[in-house]
Amino acid sequence: MSLDKTKTDSKLGKDVNLYLTECGVQTPMSIIHNFSKEDKIDNITQSFTNIMKSLELDIKDDSLKETPKRVAKMYINDLFWGLDPDNFPKATVIENKMNYDEMVLEKNISVKSCCEHHFMPFFSFNTIGANIAYIPKNKVLGLSKLNRIVEYFSRRPQVQERLTEQIYHALAFILGTEDVAVVIEAEHTCVKMRGVEDDNGKTITSKLGGAFKSQPQTRAEFMRLIQ
Numbered sequence: 001m002s003l004d005k006t007k008t009d010s011k012l013g014k015d016v017n018l019y020l021t022e023c024g025v026q027t028p029m030s031i032i033h034n035f036s037k038e039d040k041i042d043n044i045t046q047s048f049t050n051i052m053k054s055l056e057l058d059i060k061d062d063s064l065k066e067t068p069k070r071v072a073k074m075y076i077n078d079l080f081w082g083l084d085p086d087n088f089p090k091a092t093v094i095e096n097k098m099n100y101d102e103m104v105l106e107k108n109i110s111v112k113s114c115c116e117h118h119f120m121p122f123f124s125f126n127t128i129g130a131n132i133a134y135i136p137k138n139k140v141l142g143l144s145k146l147n148r149i150v151e152y153f154s155r156r157p158q159v160q161e162r163l164t165e166q167i168y169h170a171l172a173f174i175l176g177t178e179d180v181a182v183v184i185e186a187e188h189t190c191v192k193m194r195g196v197e198d199d200n201g202k203t204i205t206s207k208l209g210g211a212f213k214s215q216p217q218t219r220a221e222f223m224r225l226i227q
Contacts (some may be wrong), residue, residue: 052067105225129186162202
């Protein structure tokens with residue numbers, strides 16, 4: 001999914017960001033400079049030009065001359081828009097008038113992110129992706145919002161462990177319950193293409209809270225359903 005500004009909630013994004021900071025799982029950020037979008041693109045363009053020059057590439061070549069700006073625009077518009085809390089998705093909830101008290105599970109949610117250690121992609125193309133469940137108390141969340149919250153936190157430099165924590169805590173905050181479970185399985189190109197160069201490795205991370213952590217039967221049901 002690409003960013004749809006008509007489906008964002010700036011106030012909720014700021015509230016969630018503050019909550020994640022309190023929980024100690026916020027993405028490390030420097031002092032906010034309030035750069036405009038255009039300033040960010042210009043800064044990255046210049047920096048990537050220097051990278052290409054250091055690689056002794058001919059940036060006057062017709063195939064390469066626009067690459068620094070293309071990379072800059074890709075970073076800001078496509079890969080890392082999840083760094084901006086103004087882009088947090090609307091999370092429409094309804095009152096749990098039906099008193100539903102069983103598990104709600106969304107399986108195999110696509111994950112496309114970028115490792116903050118090497119700035120190489122990790123994703124769920126050949127894996128189960130993100131599996132998210134919760135047990136409603138007073139609120140029920142629109143199903144597509146689970147996908148959009150996964151995408152929002154994926155669209156930033158990440159480690160998979162923090163991505164899992166951020167999704168969990170954001171949902172616990174929005175839903176007003178700790179009865180939330182998140183499991184992510186992904187493949188990392190920094191493992192496949194450098195270092196150990198393992199083509200088959202997959203990484204699984206999980207964060208379980210409330211009944212999913214304290215009640216073995218609920219945990220077992222969740223794990224069985226996501227297989």
